[in-house]
Amino acid sequence: MSANNFPAADAGSIGVKRWQARSVKGFRQAGSPGQAGKPDVIFPRFCLTRLKAATQPCGMVSPNPGMILPFALLLGAIAAGPLLAPKWWLRHYAKVALGLGAVTLGYYIFVLRDSANLAHTAHEYVSFIALVGSLYIVSGGIHIGVKGQATPLANVIFLFTGAVLANLLGTTGAAMLLIRPWIRMNQYRVTAHHIVFFIFIVANVGGGLTPIGDPPLFLGYLQGIPFWWVAEHCWPMWAVGIGLLLAIFYVVDKINFTRAPVAVREKETATETWQFNGLPNLFFLAVILGAVFISRPVFLREILMFAAAAGSYFTTKKSVHAANQFDFHPILEVVILFAGIFATMMPALDWLNQNAPRLLGQHPAPGVFFWGTGVLSSALDNAPTYLGFLSALFGVTGTSDIHELLGQQHLQILAISVGAVFFGAATYIGNGPNFMVKAIAEQQKVATPSFFGFIFKFALPFLLPVLLTVWFLFFRG
Numbered sequence: 269m270s271a272n273n274f275p276a277a278d279a280g281s282i283g284v285k286r287w288q289a290r291s292v293k294g295f296r297q298a299g300s301p302g303q304a305g306k307p308d309v310i311f312p313r314f315c316l317t318r319l320k321a322a323t324q325p326c327g328m329v330s331p332n333p334g335m336i337l338p339f340a341l342l343l344g345a346i347a348a349g350p351l352l353a354p355k356w357w358l359r360h361y362a363k364v365a366l367g368l369g370a371v372t373l374g375y376y377i378f379v380l381r382d383s384a385n386l387a388h389t390a391h392e393y394v395s396f397i398a399l400v401g402s403l404y405i406v407s408g409g410i411h412i413g414v415k416g417q418a419t420p421l422a423n424v425i426f427l428f429t430g431a432v433l434a435n436l437l438g439t440t441g442a443a444m445l446l447i448r449p450w451i452r453m454n455q456y457r458v459t460a461h462h463i464v465f466f467i468f469i470v471a472n473v474g475g476g477l478t479p480i481g482d483p484p485l486f487l488g489y490l491q492g493i494p495f496w497w498v499a500e501h502c503w504p505m506w507a508v509g510i511g512l513l514l515a516i517f518y519v520v521d522k523i524n525f526t527r528a529p530v531a532v533r534e535k536e537t538a539t540e541t542w543q544f545n546g547l548p549n550l551f552f553l554a555v556i557l558g559a560v561f562i563s564r565p566v567f568l569r570e571i572l573m574f575a576a577a578a579g580s581y582f583t584t585k586k587s588v589h590a591a592n593q594f595d596f597h598p599i600l601e602v603v604i605l606f607a608g609i610f611a612t613m614m615p616a617l618d619w620l621n622q623n624a625p626r627l628l629g630q631h632p633a634p635g636v637f638f639w640g641t642g643v644l645s646s647a648l649d650n651a652p653t654y655l656g657f658l659s660a661l662f663g664v665t666g667t668s669d670i671h672e673l674l675g676q677q678h679l680q681i682l683a684i685s686v687g688a689v690f691f692g693a694a695t696y697i698g699n700g701p702n703f704m705v706k707a708i709a710e711q712q713k714v715a716t717p718s719f720f721g722f723i724f725k726f727a728l729p730f731l732l733p734v735l736l737t738v739w740f741l742f743f744r745g
Contacts, residue, residue, distance in 0.1 A: 330618070330622065331375070331376075331380060331614070331615040331618050331619070332615075333615075333619060335372060335375055335615040336615050336616045336619065338368040338369075338371050338372050338612040339368075339372075339609075339612035339613050339615065339616050341368055341612075342364070342365060342368045342369075342608050342609065342612050343647070343697070345357075345361075345364050345365075345368075346605065346696075346697070346719055347718070347719030347720050348719075348720075349361060349364070350718055350719070351718040351719070351720070351721075361601075361604065361605065362604045364608070365604055365605050365607060365608030365609075366604065366607060366608055368608055368611075368612050369607055369608040369609075369610070369611030369612055370611075371612075372611045372612045372614060372615065373386065373611050375615075376614065385614065389610055389611070389614060391566075392610070393606070393607065393610045394567075394570055395569065395570055396606065396610075396700065397602075397603055397606070398569070398570040398573040398574055399440060399556070399560070399573060399700075400440060400444075400599070400602060400700055400701070400704055401573075401574075401577060401599050401602075401603070402552075402556050402573040402574060402576055402577035403440055403441055403444040403445075403553075403556060404444055404598065404599045404704060404708075405577040405580055405581050405599070406444075406549050406552045406553050406556065406576060406577060406580040407444035407445045407447075407448070407549075407553075408448075408584075408589060408592050408594040409546045409549040409552075409580045409581070409583075409584035409588055409589065409592075409594075410445065410544075410545070410546040410549050410550075410553075410588075410592075411448075411543070411544075411545040411546055411588045411591045411592055412448070412449035412452075412543070412544055413449075413452070413543035413544070413545075418453040418454045418457075419525065420518050420521040420522045420525050421518070422453075423453075423454065423462075423517070423518075423521055424514050424517065424518050424521075426446075426450065426453070427465065427466065427469045427470060427514060427517065428469075428510070428514060430442055430443075430446050430450075430466070430469065430470035430474060431469050431470060431473070431474025431475075431510050432474070433445075433446070433470075433474075434470055434471075434474035434475035434481050434482075435474070435475055435476075435477045435478040435480060435481040435499075436478075436480065437480075437553075437557060438475065438480055438481060438482070438557065438560075439470065439471050439472060439474065439475035439481060439482050439699065439700075439701050440471075440700055440701045440704070441553065441556075441557060442470050442471075442474070442475070443466070443467075443470050443471040443701040443704065443705055444701070444704065444708075445553070446466075446470060447466060447470075447705050447708050447709070448592055448708065448712070450462065450466055451463075451708075451709065451712050451714055457524055457525065457527075458714050459524060459715065460714075460715055460716055460717050460721075460725075460726075461517070461520050461521070461524065461726070462521075462714075463705065463706065463709045463714060463716050463717075464717065464722065464726040464730075465513065465516075465517045465520075465730075466705060467693055467701070467702050467705050467706075468513050468693045468730075468731060469510065469513050469514070469517075471693070471699060471701040471702055471705055472689060472690065472692045472693035472698070472699050472701075472702070473506070473509045473510060473513060473689065473690055473693060474510065475689065476498075476502055476505070476506045476509070476685075476686065476689040476690070477498060477499045477502060477503060477506055478495070478498060478499060479493075479495055479498060480557075481689075482650070482688075482689045482692070482699070483650070483651040483699075483700070484645075484650050484651045484653075484654035484655075484685065484688040484689060484692075485498050485685060485689065486560075487651055487654060487655055488654070488658065488681075488685060491658070491670055492670035492671065493670060493674065493681070497674065498685065501678065501682055502682065502685060502686060504741075504742065505682070505686045505690075505738050505742055508734075508737060508738055508741060509690060509734055509738055512733075512734045512737060513730075513731075513734055516730050516734075520730075545585070545587075545588050545591070546584055546585075546588045548583060548584075549580050549584065552576040552577070552579055552580040553576075555572060555573075555575075555576040556572075556573050556576050556577075559572040559573050559576075593711060593712060595711065597707075597711060598704065598707030598708050598710070598711050599704075599707070601707055602703055602704055602707060605703070606703075609649075609697065613648060613649070613652075616648055617648060617652050617653075617656065620644065620648070620653070620656045628640070628660055628664055629664070631664075632664065632680070633743075633745070634679040634680050634682070634683040634742075634743040634745065635683065635739060635743045635744060635745075636683075637657055637661070637680050637683040637684045637687065637743075638683035638684075638686065638687040638738075638739055638743045639687065639739070640657060640687070641653055641654060641657045641683070641684045641687035641688050641691070642687035642688070642690065642691030642694075642735065643691065644656075645687065645688045645691040645692050645694075645698055646691045646692070646694035646695045646698045647695065647697070647698070649692075649697065649698065649699070649700075650688040650689065650691065650692035650698055650699055651688070653688060654684060654685070654688040657684045657688075658681070658684055661673065661677060661680055661681070661684065665677055679743065679745075682742070682743075683743045686738065686742075686743075690734075690735060690738065691735070693727070693731060694723065694727045694731060695719070695722065695723060695727070696719055696722055
């Protein structure tokens, strides 16, 4: 959630086309003199605005680097609290998140006096909650029953289907729709690896083929990257990433499957039947996905999403909610924790946007963008990080023409795109759906790894080799 200007070149030549990357707050490009400003287009958490031309840099604020501390403390609390003091954390996590967020908000209000920054952040937070909240409620009204044993091969097919659907429904939509049937079909042997690989594949890497699939790619599309350019150029990385993750999952799941006695498997699946309850909620799901592309008037998008959620909740049969064990605790936890994350993340993203061009150097290789975007995406959320590095690429190349950049620096743009999408799976906070999947799994009484357990037990041994392979094959040069 940061703001900064990255000059496209020297002020005398193309100063009237000056890029301002505001990450979660927005990614702005000035048009030509006299050009009317185009409307905001906001994907959850991210606002994009085309401003009128300015021959002088836009006003900027530079937060004290020490103000990144509340963000670090909140991440540490989210990571260590449930592990070291679970009962205390359950009672006090709201105080911790909102308290640290209030410290940062107070700094921006009373010290920096940056009300515009706060207004953008608040709008994007509402947009984010509107999307994940409405999808959570609508998906909670859809009950998908499965029949038969969840063999490793059946699970692989399910995850691959989810990866493809992520490009049509978005990673958030696909994850919210499929996580409950995924848990249900593996109910007699579900373990942490089922949840983690679902996050890896369906909630993140799977959405790497279309701008609809993942928020960073959608933001690139709104900046002028053609819709099908992503699929045309990213499919080899997507195929390698999905193929390797599915192969690793198959091996891990095969071991887990053989541990369950045949008699137990047959008993637990004997009474199951194929069923689909809550069909009308597909209409509400379509309303939410369509609303993502609405830009004007302000808040119409969010109103439609909340209206769809209300319509779904009040028209869904109680028996469907009961079958899904639906309640509001998981989304309430997300609302509170991400309020703190949105607030405390602002200084960190401000610093990133102000220093990225200097840190990258004059001729950064694709690998620099892949690892730089990726590592920071895992901690700062992938979409604002994507915008920060895309803005930095405009700065170091001296151009503000996205089509020129696609011709000259297409590998760098690919590296930014793939890094943001793939590394979003590395932590619970790397991408919006991750934490929602964890919360739903816990609500369903499924054991999930802690924040550090997710990283050290799964991301490093299973995801990191995939990322290294993608880098070696496509971005090493």
